[in-house]
Amino acid sequence: MTDHSDGVMDREYAAGRRRAPHLQFRYRVRAQLAVDAFRSRVPRQSTHRVIELGAADGLTLLAIRELLGSQGEFDGIELSDELLAAAPSVPANTRLLKGDVMKLPAEIKDGHYDLCTALAVLEHLPDPTQALREAFRVLRPGGVLVATAPNPLWDDIAGKLGMVAAEHHEQELDEKALRRIVAAAGFVNIEFRRFMWAPVGVLPYLKLKLDPARSLEIDRWVSKLKLLNFGFVNQCIVASKP
Numbered sequence: 001m002t003d004h005s006d007g008v009m010d011r012e013y014a015a016g017r018r019r020a021p022h023l024q025f026r027y028r029v030r031a032q033l034a035v036d037a038f039r040s041r042v043p044r045q046s047t048h049r050v051i052e053l054g055a056a057d058g059l060t061l062l063a064i065r066e067l068l069g070s071q072g073e074f075d076g077i078e079l080s081d082e083l084l085a086a087a088p089s090v091p092a093n094t095r096l097l098k099g100d101v102m103k104l105p106a107e108i109k110d111g112h113y114d115l116c117t118a119l120a121v122l123e124h125l126p127d128p129t130q131a132l133r134e135a136f137r138v139l140r141p142g143g144v145l146v147a148t149a150p151n152p153l154w155d156d157i158a159g160k161l162g163m164v165a166a167e168h169h170e171q172e173l174d175e176k177a178l179r180r181i182v183a184a185a186g187f188v189n190i191e192f193r194r195f196m197w198a199p200v201g202v203l204p205y206l207k208l209k210l211d212p213a214r215s216l217e218i219d220r221w222v223s224k225l226k227l228l229n230f231g232f233v234n235q236c237i238v239a240s241k242p
């Protein structure tokens with residue numbers, strides 16, 4: 001049994017992402033969410049510089065690249081050698097670099113990126129604010145951060161049911177904590193959203209297919225009925241560098 005106690009993941013996770021419909025659905029939803037959030041702030045840009053923190057095997061970064069139109073530069077940072085080794089071959093304008101998101105590799109330039117994603121990674125880190133400071137440093141002014149973290153309520157339930165046994169989470173980050181650490185890193189115009197309503201999130205377990213964009217549309221409708229907010233499995237924060 002692999003030790004996941006440091007929040008860094010391994011080849012079992014990569015194998016799961018290729019095999020398990022629910023893992024594929026989740027990363028595709030996160031990619032779609034990141035692109036939608038970015039476009040809501042920067043609607044008219046055709047070339048993009050993107051950095052994905054905690055990129056795993058690069059599949060989420062590749063999905064973001066496809067959704068954005070593939071022009072630009074796409075960098076993923078990942079600490080796990082096993083996940084980097086499990087990555088598919090990537091296009092010329094895409095790099096998967098070994099590194100710690102709390103201290104980005106030297107080749108990552110300051111003020112360079114339009115979009116920085118930290119999807120399902122902050123909860124794995126001993127110091128998520130430090131990773132957000134790094135995100136702030138490498139974004140250009142006006143650049144957009146999109147970060148996601150599981151809803152602590154559902155994360156506890158999933159933990160008790162053994163559904164996230166392969167994932168060690170260092171932090172429980174609720175809305176208040178997410179807002180606090182994103183603001184502490186210097187970001188402004190901070191917006192919090194909930195996504196992946198539980199009844200929709202279980203569909204892939206039942207082998208029922210749902211388009212990620214449609215899933216996010218359902219989330220938007222459900223979130224209007226504030227009473228059902230507890231039913232969202234995931235949370236997202238969007239913010240800008242001034």
Ligand SMILES: C[S@@+](CC[C@H](N)C(=O)[O-])C[C@H]1O[C@@H](n2cnc3c(N)ncnc32)[C@H](O)[C@@H]1O
Nearest residue numbers: 007008009027054056060078079100101119120
């Ligand atoms: C749950 S996965 C999310 C992958 C991807 N961002 C997505 O949304 O599909 C979290 C990833 O962060 C990586 N990770 C954890 N701590 C890290 C660190 N300090 N630096 C870089 N990557 C890290 C893990 O190894 C894992 O691949």
